[in-house]
Amino acid sequence: MAYQQTQSRYGPCDSYFVESQDDGIYAARAEARERARAIARMQQRAIAEDLSRLTADEYQDDVLAHMEYMENQTLPDVNSIDIQTEIQWFMRPYLLDFLVEAHAAFQLLPETLFLAVNLLDRYCSRRVVYKRHYQLVGCAALLIAAKYGDKKDRVPTVRELKSMCCSLYDDEMFTQMEWHVLQTLNWIIGHPTIDSFLQMALSDVPYDPEVEHMTLYIAEIALFHKEFVSTKPSVLAKSALALARCILSRNQHSTSDWAGAYDAQTVMGLSNHLYQPSQVLSRKYSSMHLSNVSTTVDEFLQRQAQIARRAAAPPTPPVTVVADERSKPFVDTYGPHGPHTPQKSQYGAAVVQHGCLTPPITPENEQFAYGTVPKSQPTSHAYPTTPTPDHPANVQQAQYYNGAYVQPQQY
Template identity: 60%
Template sequence: MAFPPPQHPFQGYGYCASYFVENHDDDDGLFVRAAAERERSRGVARLRQKALAEELSRTTAEEYQEDVLDHMERMEAETMPDLQSIEIQTEIQWFMRPYLLDFLLEAHHAFQLLPETLHLAVNLLDRYCSRRVVYKRHYQLVGCAALLISAKYGDRKERVPTIRELKSMCCSLYDDDMFTQMEWHVLQTLNWIVGHPTVTGFLQLALTEVAFDPELEHMSWYITEHALYHKEFISVRPSVMARSALALARCILARPQSRYTDWSARYDSQVVLNLSNYLNQPSQALLRKYASPHLSSVSSTIEMFLQQQDMLAQRVIHNPAPELTSMEVEPSTPVNAYLTPQTPQKGGYPSIPHGVLTPPITPDKDFCGPTGYGINQGLLPRIGHCVPTPPSSAEHAHAMHYAGPHYIQQPQFVQ
């Protein structure tokens, strides 16, 4: 006897179109299209919120810009170093400053810190040297502590250098606790007043008056960092330095100067002249830093500008302009001299050279010689090469006291 084939248990219920069944006719599906539409709506909303926030921020900045500028100018006067107090340092000499600045500049560039971090670190260093007697074996340690404090104050947390990294850059010359003690001592000396309106902050306010020009901004950075190497600019306020450096940068790049009504137009002409006189004495570390394309290669631009100035000066010297002779005119005697207006006659005008001469460079006792630092390079190695400060001839017998790994374990401070 033959039995009929078994039927499917759900055969009598017909076709089931539940979500367990794949729909091969529409690959995207209704839910996929709905999710894509929601994501697009969220993106449009985020863009609108960002544009609204930028507009509100711009409006608020323009409204409170004068108040912010007044506050910054008042704060810069309270946090300026004293040049006369640094002058009376017994062991710290001015020829040591470029070597320490080279070390700080290379460390700042290696950690990719913000531009204002370097200026704040130098300000903390000078303010500390204005209040405390610093031994030259601790000069580099004070610079490291100032850089560490400034990075913690205004830079991003992931880029703040660690004590281990600073110790490695100093070739393990100082112990870990020496960095911590020096950092605490700097803060205590300055009464924990770290905030200082840097020159980069004033530059940002000045550059908001014109269209965005990265080359002009990088050139201004180069000039302001170059000014850190020279003691003549320590007493110059950051607001004056920012406006003067911006005016010089516009002159080098052949950019039009700002309008007389703008804040950036109130620069100091004497500071501009002094900055231009020191352009031909750059630091090699500064040249290497600003030779990078992402900094617009402004060091190469300045080198070409100085070469053009030298060629122009040589051309004026070898080919002076001929003197202008006065034109002889026979005066005609009028019928009535009292009724005719008379103009006084002048003599011949002096000779006017073609072109503008480069201002002469006044030699300084601290910056002379072929290197511009006024010392013998063979006797004083760089700070960046594992020697914090150069020993003098009188301390040659005690050189191993601070040059070897058994260096003094605790910093000595003079109250």
């Protein structure tokens, strides 16, 4: 009977699924509930961050003291790595290039790379590593570091690592090496990385992504060099931060603060290795989401080189303008017996005869003009001019001055 009433109320239906006008209302209510849940999650996250910040401020000194204690306990030994029989220091940059590329391919956190390199160096400080297993140890260290502190959905699988190694190792070899690394390190994985100290140093200042990316770039350059393997991460973090602020012309921390107490010698060592960074690192930090800091460093180094060249250039000697060539003093550099270049006398082609100066035929001074006599020059001469021999009287006078008087012939 109820079924018949229902049939009479809604009418016959050929389908089992009937659309109702109330479905839109239910969908709108479900969407509103999901929106309210999302807003509630965001509020809870904001409250958790505020509580974490208050707790961190209260326990910051204790946390920093524990981090500094742990960094001393988990430092690798360079001298132990030096006595390795097969692996050498020149192989390290090639392995680190591979780890940097794998780290970027899986989009892991920055601290994962620093932790992986620390696990690699600590293992090489305690075990003899064969050359053919060096890359396998690096992959195991990266896998352990990713499992320890990175997001679970980004942890690489053994199959992915095997593919990146061109199937050089079997699946079981990755698992065995991972277990062997953990056994060698007594399952002590926690290590305060450079990124951890950097976040603590930047917690009291406004967020500046360019400074953070520049500091990470300098810190990753330090991973490639032997002299920084046994340097404490806290010292490297503060020194790299100071150098990054110097390159970007930012204000430095006060020397009384923990972040401002950097090591000047470490800063100089880091600056000396900025000239030839790894091509993989340079390409990685030339992207826009990392503030293009590698290009910024190259431009900074070019400016510093130009300033150094200008400072080393000798000063330009002053130019002395000489009014007349005849006023230049003659310096005899060859001595009295050396070769001499004939010099023009003061009076040009004048010839001295009997103590009397014979003036040139054409005056060389520019104040004389053809057919004119300057007003400043007297018209009378102290000595008679050279006579012209075309007149008999002048011929007789010329013979007199030459010292032989000859009676002119009568024509």
